[in-house]
Amino acid sequence: MITDEQVQEALDRLNAPSKAAHAHGRRVKAEHMLKVTKSLQMKKHEGSVAAQEREALSSPEYLQALDEVVQASIDDWLYRSKMDADKATIEVYRTQQANQRYNL
DSSP states (O other): OOOHHHHHHHHHHHHOTHHHHHHHHHHHHHHHHHHHHHHHHHHTOOSOHHHHHHHHHTSHHHHHHHHHHHHHHHHHHHHHHHHHHHHHHHHHHHHHHHHHHHHO
């Protein structure tokens, strides 16, 4: 059985989604910075566009930016999963309450 306290905790987390919002913003920024990093690295090299891109994609700066995208995406997904779990907790609680009313 889900308690009133568990539901209140879930509601509190859903009503204050600042961590989730920051995680999402960090993911979006990291994705854009990946493009910026690629462009900056391409500018450092001469030759065809394909050669510039090859060098940019293999640069340590690009790989670091890629790691940041991966970590930001993981964090974003984890916070979204927690929010989904909180929503499910509330739905189960509502069902329990409806069943109790029906059985009275």
